[in-house]
Amino acid sequence: MVIATIASGGINTPALQAVEIVAHRGASHDAPENTLASVNLAWEKNTDGVEIDVYLSKDNQIVAFHDKTMKRTGGGTDLRIVDQTLAELKKLDAGSWKSPKYKGEQIPLLSEILPTIPEGKRLFIEVKCGPEIVPFLKADLKKAGRKADQTCVICFGSDVCRDVKQEMPELKVYWLSGQRKDKETGEWTPKLESLIETAQSIHADGLDLNANEKIDAEFVQQVKQANLGLYVWTVNNPDEANRLAKAGVDGITTDRPAFLRDALEK
Ligand code: G3P
Ligand code: CA
DSSP: OEEEEEEETTTTEEEEEEEEEEEETTTTTTSOTTSHHHHHHHHHTTOSEEEEEEEEOTTSOEEEOOSSBSTTTSSSOOOBGGGSOHHHHHTSOSSTTTOGGGTTOOOOBHHHHGGGOOTTOEEEEEEOSOGGGHHHHHHHHHHHTOOGGGEEEEESOHHHHHHHHHHOTTSEEEEEEOOEEOTTTOOEESOHHHHHHHHHHTTOSEEEEEOOTTOSHHHHHHHHHTTOEEEEEOOOOHHHHHHHHHHTOSEEEESOHHHHHHHHHO
């Protein structure tokens, strides 16, 4: 955690706010994303959390991977991840695209990543498919036997967030969304009020938003007043990270956990 001094409640009283540093797809600046190499490197760099993306394979195994197809990071084919069995996925090279040093790095199962979480740290599991994954996720988490606060779920699908929270109320769930600025009107959508309303309606514990200039101390305060946490992605720029930490966000997702922590501590 990085402790940032922030102004609270609009008054010039400094407050201490712990900012959780979350390694995006593992330490993905240095190692191939969503592999055991990038996850373990992130823990070595003493990140607070690691974020991974997951899908359900054709034979109902939960695997870590970001894209829908294997084109970019799984050997170059157009095959869809959800159409492959685990045995087929395990044959792929998920490391060479990043560096020859990582040749042969495999697509990991969630069940291979869960045991790597150190005490006091947590894994952000981003679900990239639909609610069909929920019973399998529940089974994997139960089998791994990690503490409830060592994992949490994030997803753009509000239906997935709702189902996860319903099935595993002990897990923290953050609803992912992205705000965009209309080039002509300058208006930001979706509006914060609407994001808060959806998050509350699905019983999410917070929002996980694309870092943007709209997120300032007042914005954060509005989220906190709704009893929601606020995480942001993906920030590699130290100035932007400092600004967001001072605004009071709970956590920052970054490809460069150690670099960003050093920059924030300075
Ligand atoms: O942490 C959330 C962020 O990872 C969402 O975007 O495309 O990197 O999965 P993406
Ligand atoms: Ca992600």
